[in-house]
Amino acid sequence: MKIKHLLRFSRDWVRRIFGILLFDIALEPATLPISNLKHIVFIRWDAKWGDAIVSSFVFEHLRKTYPEIKISVVTSVAMSDYFRNYVDVNQVIEIPKRPSYKRLKILAEQLGAVDLLVHFSFMKMKDLYFLSEVQAMNVAGLDDEIQRVNIKLGRDTQGKHFAQKFVVLLEHLGIEAITPKYQVPLNIKAVAKSERFLAMKGERPLLVINPYGSSKKRKLNTLTTKKIIIEALKLRPNINIAILSTPETISEVHELCINLDRNNVFYYPECKTIYDAIALVSKAEWVISVDTAIVHIASGLNKPLLALYNPGEKNYSNWHPNSNKALTCFAKKVNSLDINALNWTQLFASLSELLQL
Structure with missing residues (x-):
């Protein structure tokens, strides 16, 4: 290669x-x-x-x-x-x-x-x-x-x-630019659909987790995702946790939810487009993501956020979350980049801080 x-x-x-x-x-x-x-x-x-x-x-x-x-x-x-x-x-x-x-x-x-x-x-x-x-x-x-x-x-x-x-x-161009305000697309039909879905899950604060990035190097495996969810529930047992999926990853997420066997941990079966994902994020109290698109969407929606990155100063300087409500954790440097090589002590501390925001 x-x-x-x-x-x-x-x-x-x-x-x-x-x-x-x-x-x-x-x-x-x-x-x-x-x-x-x-x-x-x-x-x-x-x-x-x-x-x-x-x-x-x-x-x-x-x-x-x-x-x-x-x-x-x-x-x-x-x-x-x-x-x-x-x-x-x-x-x-x-x-x-x-x-x-x-x-x-x-x-x-x-x-x-x-x-x-x-x-x-x-x-x-x-x-x-x-x-x-x-x-x-x-x-x-x-x-x-x-x-x-x-x-x-x-x-x-x-x-x-x-x-x-x-x-x-x-x-x-002679234009004074104030703090950039992102234009996040909230599709009316997608938002209404997410509201109907969440209404069936009870009135609990919502944590949205996106474990999937654009490459294998930025994809949380099932074990890592499960570990984050279990720790989040230790810190805040009475919250809902929704795992973002795509048509390509829905079977994997379905298996994870079955394995966890918690009625407050679920995925959104109707999450078929980016607009569906954005609608769900718009209803969240907190967001965790390895994907920079969801990171910037959450930042644009002013959501408390924990963003996970592989090491790399240039990539981070270009794409870090522009938000005072964002926390960041980096994976450890390994021979081949892997977002699952997390510093768990740091991650759990950041997760605790996130869920207090």
């Missing part, structure tokens, strides 16, 4: 070099703040729920400062509903995960004249091709090596939380 990863990494770097040679044509230096800002485009085709949530405040600030501005978002099919229905933008364009060069050229034509294009990803060959095709007067990005990026924010935002990178962008 290491050799395969190294080969892929080397291939991507070679393509990037060719992309720079072929497509990286410098723009005129940016004059900041940009006068007469009419059309701004956010390239979010690699967006996931976590980074979409933590950057969601930027649209509200832009709209307040430039009421007539056209805001376009280019994103994946999976994220399009959020941008279309839960934040204030004018246009959402869906694009495949791996678009062809032809599709990128069509996209550039579709966007038309752009005063500012925001692209915070590390630039690969196709990104560079797209930037060379789009009619953008200014490009803001974190990849300072690229000449096409004439608002270079990489050095200015190094070590900052991902949300703060967008704060710096707004400051460059």
Whole structure:
């Protein structure tokens, strides 16, 4: 696997070099703040729920400062509903995960004249091709090596939380950004459905636990999850505990609940979409999560939170919870990253503190 990863990494770097040679044509230096800002485009085709949530405040600030501005978002099919229905933008364009060069050229034509294009990803060959095709007067990005990026924010935002990178962008546009307020999507039908479900479980404070991250390295195994639940019930025996699941993990969670055999420990059978998970989190008194999307959703909903992370300063500096109600525990450093390698003394102390918030 290491050799395969190294080969892929080397291939991507070679393509990037060719992309720079072929497509990286410098723009005129940016004059900041940009006068007469009419059309701004956010390239979010690699967006996931976590980074979409933590950057969601930027649209509200832009709209307040430039009421007539056209805001376009280019994103994946999976994220399009959020941008279309839960934040204030004018246009959402869906694009495949791996678009062809032809599709990128069509996209550039579709966007038309752009005063500012925001692209915070590390630039690969196709990104560079797209930037060379789009009619953008200014490009803001974190990849300072690229000449096409004439608002270079990489050095200015190094070590900052991902949300703060967008704060710096707004400051460059002459917009004062207060403490970022995330736009968490509360789907009315999903919330009503969760309320009906929880009403059957009795009027008890609710702890929501999400044991599943986006990779095996960030997945709590059954033994670890069970240990956390048992300790939580020792501290607060009269609470309800709901374990988040997905259609892929529901059988595992079902078995765990049967094994624990507690009427106040359960899962939500109707949790089939991210909106169902968000609805359940919105009803929680406390949240424990290994997944950064749920961490940021809980932060946005101002929930007392215990976030579990693998060691790694860069990842944490970018994605830590932005909340004064959040506690953090790190797994111990082991040869292969494993979120289950927890310091149990520290975790139990943090769990006790969480359940007193």
